[in-house]
Amino acid sequence: MQIKALLLSAIIVIACQSCTKEKLNDHDTIVGSWNIKKIIGLNGLGNSATLDFATGQYTFKADGSFEYLDGIGILYKGNWSMYETPDQSYTDTDGNFVSDPAETVLKLDAAANNSVSPPQKKSADLTGFTIIDANNFTAYQSSNAGFTFVCSFVRLK
Secondary structure (H helix, E strand, C coil), X not given: CHXXXXXXXXXXXXXXXXHCCCCCCHHHHHCEEEEEEEEEEHHHCCCHHXXXXXXXXXXXXXXXXXXXXXXXXXXXXXXXXXXXXCCCCEECCCCCEECCCCCEEEEEEEEECCCCCCCCXXXXXXXXXXXXXXXXXXXXXXXXXXXXXXXXXXXXX
């Protein structure tokens, strides 16, 4: 009788484990092709034309390679990666808590795949990377002029 109960328990555990799906991590979720559907300047400031990566099509591949076809048809090829920044929250000398939580950063580096010499290069760290759902994510991007923008991406079908 004890063996039957043990065997039944083992079958239930195995059955339950086989039904659970592994949650995709951010790296797996972003693989595919995307467009930016909206760029909003924080505090209404800045011109998104100053961003290294703005309008165009983004393709993230599982091997870490990356292609960006900009709005005027120039193809850039390079690499992408993700990393976590540490939580740097602290209490200042006046006893006030200053929040600076950990965040996911999407790093993009690419060079134009054309005959321009030297090759045009683009690089950006998109901070605050957040998956909304399987077809949408957001991230912050700072321009060379020092303005910050919220970029909303949508997966291409």
